[in-house]
Structures are given as C-alpha cells and as structure tokens.
Amino acid sequence: xxxxxxxPRHLVRRRGQEARLRCSPMKGHSHVYWxxxxxxxxxxxxxxxxxxxxxxxxxxxxxxxxxxxxKEGPSILRIQQVVRGDSAAYFCASSPMSGIDSTGELFFGxxxxxxxx
Amino acid sequence: xxxxxxxxxxxxxxxxxxxxxxxxFTDSAIYNLQWFRQDPGKGLTSLLLIQSSQREQTxxxxxxxxxxxxxxxxxxxxxxxxxDSATYLCAVRAGGTSYGKLTFGQGTILTVHP
Numbered sequence: 001x002x003x004x005x006x007x008p009r010h011l012v013r014r015r016g017q018e019a020r021l022r023c024s025p026m027k028g029h030s031h032v033y034w035x036x037x038x039x040x041x042x043x044x045x046x047x048x049x050x051x052x053x054x055x056x057x058x059x060x061x062x063x064x065x066x067x068x069x070x071k072e073g074p075s076i077l078r079i080q081q082v083v084r085g086d087s088a089a090y091f092c093a094s095s096p097m098s099g100i101d102s103t104g105e106l107f108f109g110x111x112x113x114x115x116x117x
Numbered sequence: 118x119x120x121x122x123x124x125x126x127x128x129x130x131x132x133x134x135x136x137x138x139x140x141x142f143t144d145s146a147i148y149n150l151q152w153f154r155q156d157p158g159k160g161l162t163s164l165l166l167i168q169s170s171q172r173e174q175t176x177x178x179x180x181x182x183x184x185x186x187x188x189x190x191x192x193x194x195x196x197x198x199x200x201d202s203a204t205y206l207c208a209v210r211a212g213g214t215s216y217g218k219l220t221f222g223q224g225t226i227l228t229v230h231p
Contacts, residue, residue, distance in 0.1 A: 033218065043161075043206070045218040056218060091160060093219075104149050104168075104210055106219060110160040 002027070004109035005074075006092050012115045019079040019086070021112045025094030032075045033106065034067060037089040046090075049075060082116045089113045119144045123207055123222035130197055130229055138192040138225045140207030145185050151219065152181050152192050153206040161206065165192070197229045 005024040013019050025032050034046040036059075045059040049069035060067065064082075069075040079086055090113075093106040120143045130136055140150070149168045153161040165174045165181040167190070173182040180193040194201060204226050208219040 035219075035221075042223045043208075043219075043221040045220070048218055059218070093161075105151065105163060105166045106208075107163065108153070108161040113158075 004029075004092055004094050004107055006090075006109035006112050008112060009110060010113050010115070012117060013082050014117050015083055016081050019082050019114055021077040021079075021090050021092075021114070022074040023077070023092030023094075023109060024074040025092075026107055029094035029096050029107075031095045032069050033093045033095075034075075034077050035091045035093065037091065037111075039088070043091065046077070079114070082114070084116045087114055087116045119147075119209060119211065119220040121207060121209055121220050121222040123205075123225050125225060126223065127226040128228070130227075132197060132199060132229055132231050134197050134229075135193070135195050136197055136227070138194070138205050138207075138227070140190040140192070140222055142188045142190075142209045142220075144211075145188050146211070147185065148210040150181075150183055150190050150207065150209050152179075152190075153208065155204045155206060155224070157204075164205075194227075197227075199229050199231055201229050202227055 007022050032049045035043045037043045047060050047067045048056040052071050064080045066078045089111045091108050091111045093108045095106050122141050124139045147169050151166045152164045154164055155161050167174050167183040178195040183190045204224040206224045207222045210219050
C-alpha cells in the first residue's frame, strides 16, 4: 500500500511563474491536508479538502494560492506569480474517512520543496 | 487559538541515555495528539498517536504520555541511539471530530552522539 505521494519533490521557479504541486493520498483516504514549512519555522496548516470540496482554507494566503481535490486525480496546490517568500517545503497529508473507527491519524508525504529564484 | 510549545528546542546526548521531550498546548479541548519524527530534507514519520481519552502509548523504545487537563505531553526515548537523531514534532488536533487541522510545535532537534 503506497504512502502519500507528492510530486515534484523539488521545484525551481523564477519570480512571477506558476508552481503546481501534486499530492496523491493513500489508498482509501478521502481527506487531504496541505501544510507549509518555511525555513526555520514550524509546519503551518494551509488547507483541508475532501473530494471536490474545500472544507477549511483558513491557513491559505488570500491571494495567489489555490487548492483543489477533484473527483478523479491528485490534489493540486497551485501558487500563481510566485515570490521569493514562497520558497518552502510543502507537505501533503491524508487521513481515512471520518467515522467511529477513525483514529484521526494523519500520514504525510515526503514533501515538495519549492525554490523561487 | 491553539498554541503548541516544545521544550527543549535542541538536545544533545550521548548514546545510551534515556531522554524526555516535552510538549505543551494551550487549549485542552483536543481530539488527539501525535508525535512525529522528521529527518533533514525528509517528510514526517508518525511515531505515536494518543487519543484524548488515553493516557499513554508505547512503541518499542518510545513512550508518549498525555495529560489533557494540564495541556502536556511527553515523549520518552529509552536507550537512545545515534539513529534517533532527528527533529521531533508534537501536533494536536482540535476536538470534536476525527478530522481537522493539526497545530504543530516548533520541534525539538535531537542529536545522539556515539
């Protein structure tokens, strides 16, 4: 059973370009979370999605950032017109469906490291 | 707003020592608490998950305790080894549901030297 898969693992963009980060959750998981880890800072929540729905985007910057989790395919975190301050590691996590048997445990991917030149 | 603090920020010990990492949180209304390990340039590996109704969890040389009323958790590592060197992160999940965002501490950087 493959874990949470993220790609690309490393991405280099110039200021003003777009960055697209992909996340495939573990098999059977329908909840996806994106977190950002800035240099020398802790992990910060960005957004929580279920299939075709954004449940909580309270941690997303108001501009340039968007996320989706379509019915088919991976979840995508999109950053438009990147700036140097967007350089960070972006982690995706997934968890199983909620319910009485769910422990609520999160499983993380290896992360996508974005460098903006 | 939930805040999570980890003490110490860094710890260096000789191999074989038993050690304790501390985590405190400001809002005791949590669903669960999870301890992770992060190696440099890598993702997060889940070590232990403690539900709000539990007091402790054990896995091998690791033992995590939870005192929800006082807002504290400890991660105990027995007989430390150089391979334990990593950043250890504590994270709490808001109460009420089995899903929801985690709030992370800043982590404890552990170095175990031979």
